Structures are given as structure tokens and as C-alpha cells.
Amino acid sequence: MSAILPFTEANSKRVASLFRKALRTAFDSTYKFEVYRAETIKIRQQIEVNKHISDPIELQEAIGKFEAKLAEFKHPDPYVAPSRPGGSKYQRNIPVEREPLVPGDW
Incomplete structure (x- = not known):
């Protein structure tokens, strides 16, 4: 990845993204x-x-060290909200396709 200049919007977004990942890892x-x-x-x-x-x-270098620390502490079984993909309730009760109750063209 190319070097990102400090004090720019791109740098702020990258650091904020890493911060959110670190918070999720801690959770x-x-x-x-x-x-x-x-x-x-x-x-x-x-x-x-x-x-x-x-x-x-x-x-x-500082961002690389932080990313390495994130990879080191990554949880093997991260928390997934039950209704999200991969969660325990995801698509548990899929709606059944309904056919007309009375056959025929009314």
C-alpha cells in the first residue's frame, strides 16, 4: 500500500477504520x-x-504495527449478531411461498 500523507482525510479515514476494527476485536x-x-x-x-x-x-510504520497487533489479537470465533449472516438466527424462519388456496382462475 502506498504511503498516506498525514493530516489528510484519507489518513483520518484509515485510522478511524483501524480504530473500529480494534474496538470490534476487543469486544x-x-x-x-x-x-x-x-x-x-x-x-x-x-x-x-x-x-x-x-x-x-x-x-x-506505526499503522503497520497497529495492523499487526490487530492480526495478533484477532479472535478465532468473533461475535456475530444472531440475525446477521453467519449468526444463529439468520434465515431460521424463511417465509414459505404461498400458492393460491383455491385452485383456478377466478
């Missing part, structure tokens, strides 16, 4: 809200530490 690992909240604060602090970086190469 998959912890089901108690207190523990999850503590983890989110740690994740936010890790991102805030690198907020000042203005060198594109150094920024790319």
Missing part, C-alpha cells in the same frame, strides 16, 4: 462491559500517542 474477546470499556480506553491511548506523527514513512 470479541471480552463480554463484560467494564473490561471492554477499559480495553477501549487503552486502544484510544495507543492511537493518541501517534497522533503527532508528520513523516509519511514513520506514519506507515
Whole structure:
């Protein structure tokens, strides 16, 4: 991936996307809200530490380290909402196709 210049909209979107992925990864690992909240604060602090970086190469390295850490902590069985694809309720009660009750052309 090419280097992204710091303080641009593309960089902000990339960091925000990584932050959301990190929050989902933390949620998959912890089901108690207190523990999850503590983890989110740690994740936010890790991102805030690198907020000042203005060198594109150094920024790319910091983002690469963060992505590697995300891959390391990826949960083997992530949480999937029950009604989403892959969830336990997904397409459980598919509506039955109804035929006319009385045959014939009325």
C-alpha cells in the first residue's frame, strides 16, 4: 500500500477504520462491559500517542504495527449478531411461498 500523507482525510479515514476494527476485536474477546470499556480506553491511548506523527514513512510504520497487533489479537470465533449472516438466527424462519388456496382462475 502506498504511503498516506498525514493530516489528510484519507489518513483520518484509515485510522478511524483501524480504530473500529480494534474496538470490534476487543469486544470479541471480552463480554463484560467494564473490561471492554477499559480495553477501549487503552486502544484510544495507543492511537493518541501517534497522533503527532508528520513523516509519511514513520506514519506507515506505526499503522503497520497497529495492523499487526490487530492480526495478533484477532479472535478465532468473533461475535456475530444472531440475525446477521453467519449468526444463529439468520434465515431460521424463511417465509414459505404461498400458492393460491383455491385452485383456478377466478
